[in-house]
Amino acid sequence: MELQRPDWDTYFMMIAGVAASRSTCLRRRVGAVIVRDSQIISTGYNGSPKGLPHCGEVGCLRQVLNIPSGERHEICRGSHAEMNAIAQAASVGTSTAGGTIYCTHEPCSFCTKAIINAGIRRIVFVHPYPDPLAHQLRAEASVVVDRLPETVFASVAPLLEDIFRPTAAR
Ligand SMILES: [Zn+2]
Numbered sequence: 001m002e003l004q005r006p007d008w009d010t011y012f013m014m015i016a017g018v019a020a021s022r023s024t025c026l027r028r029r030v031g032a033v034i035v036r037d038s039q040i041i042s043t044g045y046n047g048s049p050k051g052l053p054h055c056g057e058v059g060c061l062r063q064v065l066n067i068p069s070g071e072r073h074e075i076c077r078g079s080h081a082e083m084n085a086i087a088q089a090a091s092v093g094t095s096t097a098g099g100t101i102y103c104t105h106e107p108c109s110f111c112t113k114a115i116i117n118a119g120i121r122r123i124v125f126v127h128p129y130p131d132p133l134a135h136q137l138r139a140e141a142s143v144v145v146d147r148l149p150e151t152v153f154a155s156v157a158p159l160l161e162d163i164f165r166p167t168a169a170r
């Protein structure tokens, strides 16, 4: 019997999905993982800066004012998963140059600028996000972009039965 294992892209995207579960954003949970040479060097999820109260505790103006998706990011105290993953690498002195970033959602133009400047050369995402400037910037910078199918997360579930099943049921 052939052993079933997810490929690297699926594996790292699953981990980005787990990172997203830690999000403190009231609107959307997003996760990101930065990888170099098939090693995870950083993870991030969207939420307020480290140690500060998050939107669920002190309120989010974007939520209160019912601001449409993609607009007025600056009035939310949260920062994006991709930014947080890059900042996390910086805080521990790990180079992101030449790396790949796995994002549950397609990066916005703000994050795309940071991704380019961090020297990250490939973006992998699942859920699309309409930001024409982001598309233009990453094309100009020749960043490789790959989209994984939305079934990617569910595809790994059958391989996880061993850890999902309680010990008593074995
Ligand atoms: Zn917020």
Ligand SMILES: [Zn+2]
Pocket: 080, 081, 082, 107, 108, 109, 110, 111, 112
């Ligand atoms: Zn962003």
